[in-house]
Amino acid sequence: MSGIRVAVLGDGGWGTALALVNFRRGNEVMMWSAFVDYVKVLHEERENVKFLPGVKLPKGLKITADLKEAVDFGDVLVLAIPSQYLRNILSFRFIEEAVFKRHGFFKVLKCITVVPEPPVRKVSELFNTLAYTNPGCITYHCG
Numbered sequence: 001m002s003g004i005r006v007a008v009l010g011d012g013g014w015g016t017a018l019a020l021v022n023f024r025r026g027n028e029v030m031m032w033s034a035f036v037d038y039v040k041v042l043h044e045e046r047e048n049v050k051f052l053p054g055v056k057l058p059k060g061l062k063i064t065a066d067l068k069e070a071v072d073f074g075d076v077l078v079l080a081i082p083s084q085y086l087r088n089i090l091s092f093r094f095i096e097e098a099v100f101k102r103h104g105f106f107k108v109l110k111c112i113t114v115v116p117e118p119p120v121r122k123v124s125e126l127f128n129t130l131a132y133t134n135p136g137c138i139t140y141h142c143g
Helices: 013-024 036-045 067-073 083-090 093-099 123-129
Strands: 005-009 028-032 052-056 062-064 076-079 104-109 138-142
Touching: 005 013, 005 067, 013 028, 013 052, 013 076, 028 067, 036 062, 062 067, 067 093
Parallel strands: 005 028, 005 076, 028 062, 076 104, 104 138
Antiparallel strands: none
């Protein structure tokens, strides 16, 4: 497989769909799930039975519950996680270090643009408060 290495953080329907699109475009893809037990289901079934039933996951699509492994893997990081968990995920130091090394850092939203825990703010405002943010490498997509 050629192309770029894409790490999709999030195993929901959108994260899975983005992982599949990138895989089918010839990229090497690793999808991260926060749930160790569900990673076992994804590996055994090769299908996201909870969020994208009926769509098979190719054997070459990597799946992990290790966040650092996924972040270290990707040249491009796609955050397909619910906004309410974003602040917690972005607080890991290795993500801060990884952002500077990446070609792209994408946050995809389901038009839920507010991080609900105090202080309440838009996702773009949360990124702007982070010391490691390079606005030129972060893209937001709302669909």
